[in-house]
Amino acid sequence: MTLPVSVLLRPLAELKEDEWAVAEITVNNYGEEPIKFLKIEVFGDIEMEKPLQIDALGPDELLSYQVRIRVLSADGVAVIKASKIEEGNVVEFMATTMRLPCISAKRTERKGFKKYAAYQEETCKHCQEKIYPGFLVVHCGCNAVFHHKCVQDFKCCPVCGRNWK
Numbered sequence: 001m002t003l004p005v006s007v008l009l010r011p012l013a014e015l016k017e018d019e020w021a022v023a024e025i026t027v028n029n030y031g032e033e034p035i036k037f038l039k040i041e042v043f044g045d046i047e048m049e050k051p052l053q054i055d056a057l058g059p060d061e062l063l064s065y066q067v068r069i070r071v072l073s074a075d076g077v078a079v080i081k082a083s084k085i086e087e088g089n090v091v092e093f094m095a096t097t098m099r100l101p102c103i104s105a106k107r108t109e110r111k112g113f114k115k116y117a118a119y120q121e122e123t124c125k126h127c128q129e130k131i132y133p134g135f136l137v138v139h140c141g142c143n144a145v146f147h148h149k150c151v152q153d154f155k156c157c158p159v160c161g162r163n164w165k
């Protein structure tokens with residue numbers, strides 16, 4: 001059974017690639033039971049500053065919050081996940097994908113890498129430490145994945161040597 005929750009993300013200003021902007025997130029419980037401890041996260045090509053925690057959402061209740069988001073790739077897709085947490089574990093969740101209109105910051109030249117918020121657990125090919133969902137990552141065209149903080153000053157991929165500039 002999926003969680004009877006719908007989530008809508010609406011920018012409150014024009015979105016520009018790689019810039020933080022304010023957005024409104026609206027969460028609706030369309031089920032018949034109250035939901036306690038709801039966590040809203042955004043993965044993929046949109047980064048949300050921090051996960052949204054909602055202590056209680058009654059049946060038919062609709063709540064709106066202001067959040068800060070950043071579009072990492074103008075033509076990308078965001079994955080929005082709502083999870084019900086009990087004793088620290090996810091007991092039910094729902095995920096939805098959406099695209100937001102965004103102005104591309106760069107020319108349409110192809111880059112050798114992609115930046116996004118991780119949606120699964122991976123290992124950084126630079127420091128060999130874990131990458132957890134929600135971490136900002138750099139994904140090289142060779143399929144190597146890195147923590148963004150590990151390689152943000154690199155001009156080329158430490159695995160395949162491809163130019164990132």
Ligand SMILES: [Zn+2]
Nearest residue numbers: 124127147150
């Ligand atoms: Zn790393």
Ligand SMILES: [Zn+2]
Nearest residue numbers: 140142157160
């Ligand atoms: Zn590479």
